[in-house]
Amino acid sequence: MTEQENKFQKLKIVLIGQPGSGKGTQVDLIREKLGLVLVPSPGDLYRDPEFRKTELGKIVAPIVDRGEFAPDEITNRIMKEKIIDLTDNFKKGFISEGYPRTLGQAEFVDKEIGFDFLINLEVPEEEIILRLSGRRICPKCKKNYHLITLPPKQDEICDICQVSLVQREDDKPEAIRKRMYVYHQTAELTIEYYRKQNKVIDINGDQSVEKVFEDIKQALEKYL
Numbered sequence: 001m002t003e004q005e006n007k008f009q010k011l012k013i014v015l016i017g018q019p020g021s022g023k024g025t026q027v028d029l030i031r032e033k034l035g036l037v038l039v040p041s042p043g044d045l046y047r048d049p050e051f052r053k054t055e056l057g058k059i060v061a062p063i064v065d066r067g068e069f070a071p072d073e074i075t076n077r078i079m080k081e082k083i084i085d086l087t088d089n090f091k092k093g094f095i096s097e098g099y100p101r102t103l104g105q106a107e108f109v110d111k112e113i114g115f116d117f118l119i120n121l122e123v124p125e126e127e128i129i130l131r132l133s134g135r136r137i138c139p140k141c142k143k144n145y146h147l148i149t150l151p152p153k154q155d156e157i158c159d160i161c162q163v164s165l166v167q168r169e170d171d172k173p174e175a176i177r178k179r180m181y182v183y184h185q186t187a188e189l190t191i192e193y194y195r196k197q198n199k200v201i202d203i204n205g206d207q208s209v210e211k212v213f214e215d216i217k218q219a220l221e222k223y224l
């Protein structure tokens with residue numbers, strides 16, 4: 001890593017975006033290219049078999065398995081511990097995806113953890129629906145496809161297994177609208193909370209992966 005890139009290493013960043021906004025890809029780029037520690041989202045952490053064996057994991061597992069969100073008090077406690085652990089007690093910078101998501105979490109992070117910027121990845125709703133509704137998965141080998149960006153060689157058939165691809169329930173238009181509604185209900189309050197503190201960087205996510213990352217990097221550079 002060059003010295004020029006090293007200057008990002010102490011940054012504490014939160015990235016927020018709707019399902020289908022491309023935030024996972026950007027988080028990976030930020031982690032790799034800017035040298036930041038990745039903080040897993042609470043959802044990813046709660047699915048981790050190792051975590052589920054811990055004391056707190058045993059409390060959270062049945063809640064999330066019912067499709068519900070864990071209470072903020074528990075999520076806050078778990079995420080604070082996780083961030084301290086991953087950053088060697090805040091010595092390293094981090095990129096967090098999906099936390100804080102609610103106002104209750106945002107207020108806790110503000111008091112107990114702190115961060116420099118909230119990157120708000122914005123993508124128009126029609127584009128989100130187009131992206132998510134084109135997703136397909138092979139029921140046998142679980143390979144992911146996308147009808148527009150990553151199509152199989154034969155229409156709706158897995159290249160490897162030759163079986164018909166399926167659409168996850170989550171990616172059907174009705175479910176997408178429901179997820180968007182849930183996202184807006186919680187995330188907007190968090191974004192507004194941090195906007196008052198001038199910590200929000202709005203990024204246009206409706207561009208190529210490379211351009212979105214470039215915009216993020218340039219916006220951060222302004223503050224370094």
Ligand SMILES: [Zn+2]
Pocket residue numbers: 138139140141142143158159160161162163
């Ligand atoms: Zn397959």
